[in-house]
Amino acid sequence: MIIAILVFRSIIIVLSTCFSKAIGGDAVDRCPRTKIPFWVVILNHFGLFEGGRVEEVAMRRGVKGFWGRVFQDVDIQVIAERDSSRVYSVALVLHSLEFVGRMTVSVDHEYDANHGLRYEVTKSSKYVTDGDLKDLPFFQRINWLSTTIIFTPLIAFILGMFFVELKWQTLLLAIAQYILSGLGITAGYHRLWSHKSYKAGMFLQLVLACWGAAAFEGSIRWWCRNHRAHHRYVDTDKDPYAVHKGFWYAHLGWMVFKQEKGRSGRVDITDLNEDKLIMWQHKNYLPIAIGFAFVLPVTLATFCWNDFWGGLVYACMGRMFIVHQATFCVNSLAHTLGSQTYSTEHTSYDHVITALVTFGEGYHNYHHEFPHDYRNGIRWYQFDPTKWVIRFSNLFGMTSSLLVFPDNEIKKARVQVKQQQLDQQKKEIDWGRPVETLDEMTWQDVRRRTEEGEILVVIENIVYKVDEFLAHHPGGPQILKFWKGRDASLAFNGETYNHSKAARNLLMNFRLAKYVTPSSTNGRSAFVSGKRLTLFFSLPRLCRLVEKLE
Ligand SMILES: [Zn+2]
Ligand SMILES: [Zn+2]
Structure with missing residues (x-):
């Protein structure tokens, strides 16, 4: 057998090298999917795939015995460098030889050689494009597995309530399961x-992993992969639950309907793949989820207070339905309802109602802006029980390295949003014609129009037309007439009366033109300025004159 493998390995290497040269790097894109027989995986260990390596092998069940294992199809996950096509060319050679029936390469990882990062490519659906999906009849577009998981608890809970009495012990058990599985998602997943916002001891991790699984929202690895894509590509087509596709799409539509393959943006989950607990939970997800969501509560309810049906309806189905909807609200409600306190660049909002139903995940605008902060509600009065649990566990050494964003940076974000809001409010107010859009007027223009009967006053190089304001001027019309055709800057700014802010705002409405000194005067201003006037009118003289005029 070993000799046969070695001989075959040599043949494959020769063929693949030739093929690799023939097809070049494009092979990466030409052969995106494969299922390779198990012996190829063995060859992998002999160094066949120099351009990459097989990362995971998921053998199909049902074929027994040595030869069955050798020749059956297996799903593999391949790490491949984009600039090396050898691993793909091997797959293509095998495919062309049709060595074993159905053969497709499943490239579930891409290696970004430039950044040294490894990405997982989603394999949520066998459908490649949106077009493929739209051509399907409605019922075939539904992802029946997800739909069953989402709606069974709802239907079972509603029907069960009519037939099964709720005992107080079962209610307490349901609440305990609700809190534990809810925290499994918020504090754990x-x-x-997802965000590595704190570190947890192994016991706490185990508790969060087991009860997180009981929420029936997928494994940690699957959930975190989607959630990281949500943060990285928020509000784009690569966001798995982008709210711009609709509230209900973000809530549960993205799970109810099949998605095009690889639609979710790629993210780095190297850390998750290297975590033994996460991979254990991923590989044994179903038994763990069933054990902690069903077996445990039903067993407790049955043997401790003889309530099998109550345990099933309330502590399992009812509890699961509520946790599902609470988590889904983070994707829908937290991207729809509330205020944007820290950023207006994404559709995330802060709201106490969302916080109440999601274990404190409702301060989602803060979370999207500072995702590595272990808190979502940063004020003491904000409802964030997940934060309280993490903080409380810290007192007993069960959590550590709680990440908190610097207060100064948080203040910056708040002030910037407030500034944006103020700028927006300012835009909604009439501030008069902007100075930069005003025409220019010379002294001759002002004098001519004044002689024609208009009341023009110059203040700080802006010409104001105040005819309409004459009767409303709190200081009386005479003083305005006195400054007609003159520069009243000094008088306006304190020499006669230091006008209020309201008066200055009002003045903006009477802007007529920018006053410019005409070049024809050769530097000799013919305009009677306030400064020049002071040569002839001292302040007391001016006041007396004003009184006389009045
Ligand atoms: Zn979000
Ligand atoms: Zn997040």
């Missing part, structure tokens, strides 16, 4: 594993 979300803040610990």
Whole structure:
């Protein structure tokens, strides 16, 4: 057998090298999917795939015995460098030889050689494009597995309520399960594993992993992968639950309907793949989820207070339905309802109602702006029980390295948003014609129009037309007439009366033109300025004159 493998390995290497040269680097894109027989995986260990390596092998069940294992199809995950096509060419050679029936390469990882990062490519659907999906009849577009998981608890809970009495012990058990599985998602899946916002001891990790699975929202690895894509590509087509496709799409539509393959943007989950607990939970997801979501509560309810049906309806189905909807609200409600306190660049909002139903995940605008902060609600009065649990566990050494964003940076974000809001409010107010859009007027223009009967006053090089304001001037019309055709800057700014802010705002409405000194005067201003006037009118003289005029 070993000799046969070695001989075959040599043949494959020769063929693949020739093929690789023939097809060049484009092979990466030409052969995106494969299922390779198990012996190729063995060859992998002999160094066949120099341009990459097989990362995971998921053998198909049902074929037994040595030869069955050797020749059956297996799903593999391949790490491949984009600039090396050898691993793909091997697959193409095998495919062309049709060595074993159905053969497609499943490239589930891409290696970004430039940045040293490894990305996982989603394999949520076998459908390649949106077009493929739209051509399908409606019922075939539904992802029946997800739909069943989402709607079974709802239907079972509603029907069960009519037939099964709720005992207080079962209610307490349901609440305990609700809190544990809810925290499994928020404190575990979300803040610990998706964002690494704190570190947790192994016991706490185990608790969060087991009860997080009981929420029936997928494995940590799957959930975090989607959530990281949500943050990285928020509000774009690569966001798995982008709210711009609709509230209900973000809530549950993205799970109910099949998605095009690879639609979700790529993210780095190297850390998750290297975490033994996460991979254990990923590989054993179903038994763990069933164990902690069903077996545990039903067993407790049955053997402790003889309530099998209550345990099933309330502690399993009811609890699961509520946790589902609470988590889904983070994707829908937290991207629809509330205020944007820290950023207006994405559709995330802060709202206490969302916080109440999501274990404190409702301060989502803060979270999107500072995702590595272990808190979502940063004020003491904001409802964030997940934060309280992480903080409380810290007192007993169960959590550590709680990441908090610097206060100064948080203040910056708040002030910037406030500034944006103020700028927007300013835009909605009539501030008069902007100075930069005003025409220019010379002294001759002002004098001519004044002689024609208009009341023009110059203040700080702006010409104001105040005819309409004459009767409303709090200081009386005479003083305005006195300054007609003159520069009243000094008088306006304190020499006669230091006008209020309201008066200055009002003045903006009477802007007529920019006053410019005409070049024809050769530097000799013919305009009677306030400064020049002071040569002839001292302040007391001016006041007396004004009184006389009045
Ligand atoms: Zn979000
Ligand atoms: Zn997040």
